[in-house]
Amino acid sequence: MILAAIGAIIGAIFGWKRAAKRGGVTADKLQYATSHGIAFLLVGYFIALFMARMGI
Numbered sequence: 001m002i003l004a005a006i007g008a009i010i011g012a013i014f015g016w017k018r019a020a021k022r023g024g025v026t027a028d029k030l031q032y033a034t035s036h037g038i039a040f041l042l043v044g045y046f047i048a049l050f051m052a053r054m055g056i
Helices: 002-021 026-054
Strands: none
Touching: 002 026
């Protein structure tokens, strides 16, 4: 589960920077951070699930 949390944090940072690069206001940055955070959280969760299934 730690991979999912790390993925969410990295995704939020990535989304915030992406919105800032596009010149977004605070609401845009929060929306991008949230959506990227959720996406990266899901990727991290599935990686952790796969690793658990494989016994890694």
